[in-house]
Amino acid sequence: MHIIAIANQKGGCGKTTTAINLAAELGRQQQRVLLIDMDPQAHASLGLGIRERCLQGLYEVFNHELSLEQAILPQVIQGVDLVPATVTLAAVEPLLTDQPGRERQLLEHLESLKNRYDQILIDCPPSLGLLSINALRCADRVLAPLDAGLFSLDGLQQLRGIVGLLEEKYALRLPVEIVLTMFDDHTRLAQTLLGHIRQLWPGTLHDIRIRPTVRAREAVYFGKPLCQYAPRSTAAADYRRLAAALLAAAQQTAAGPSPTTPCSGLENDIEDINMSLSSEKALRQMVVLTFSDIECNRLQLAGDFNDWVPDHNVETRKLNGRWQKVFTAEPGVYEYRLLVDGKWQADPTNPHEIPNDLGGINSLLQVPAQL
Ligand SMILES: Nc1ncnc2c1ncn2[C@@H]1O[C@H](COP(=O)(O)OP(=O)(O)O)[C@@H](O)[C@H]1O
């Protein structure tokens, strides 16, 4: 079992695209692959055509309601099983904060899957909180996609800091390989960034680059990996080569020794880092709104917490005829409305209301700091 975490704190640098396409290529190369979607935005799940918001996924695993095995969707594409994410995954970090060994939770869940997969790929969220730390803690190597932007480089610097601490604390070697994505070397900025990378982290830049192509964006839209959607595209060929290179590297790693004994003395460093990283996230609360007496075919929710885009970042559940809306929000007071079979209205089950600028009524929701 070879585990690759795909991480960079910066969003939009190609983590999910890399996770999906590497998984697909490794699956095609007869590897047994598990892709774990560790990002509450669930883009890896969406990009593989899992259009319905999955009702259960990693959140329930961390919450001990499901085993990791029970959360697996088998064979979403050839050779690839998926552990999907749901928006509730954002609430995992506060949940983990109080647990002993909080950065080892995923590692412990993965124990039960030993020998079932050749390759496990973890698509990390665009932050270095406890979700990413859990992914890094069990990884054999880290792939850090990098686009031509200063923020990507900054994200990489922070990633390497965390990796360094994990390596010291657990006496392991966790190689970080930088994969350039959407990188146009003709610009002066790109050349400057390349110079910085070679100087700061010699030998970490992967030879294989993922060339920019509009096909990559289209493939996501159609919920397919490039090898299915546009097998002759440049990026499909790049991911094919990257998969082959990783397979060769994994075989080498398997042949070599891998120290696992934790060393002491650095406990406090990592604890401090965990604390500071997770305190930011710990503010976000999971909100569950239940509507008992609304008869309709479609109930959507929009408010300040999702930029008034109906059901954006909201998970819908229907239990015994009752609608439930689940999302996360920072503590505060929010205005919202319902869209009931396409018609806007205030929430009839909530007496707290306020007039809005359009002459209608908005409902008020208070999210306390501690639920
Ligand atoms: N090689 C590529 N060429 C063109 N667009 C790409 C390429 N790789 C990724 N993209 C696009 O860039 C955007 C961000 O990629 P994504 O993988 O979602 O990044 P992240 O997971 O780091 O946030 C998406 O719209 C994706 O389709």
Ligand SMILES: [Mg+2]
């Ligand atoms: Mg992503």
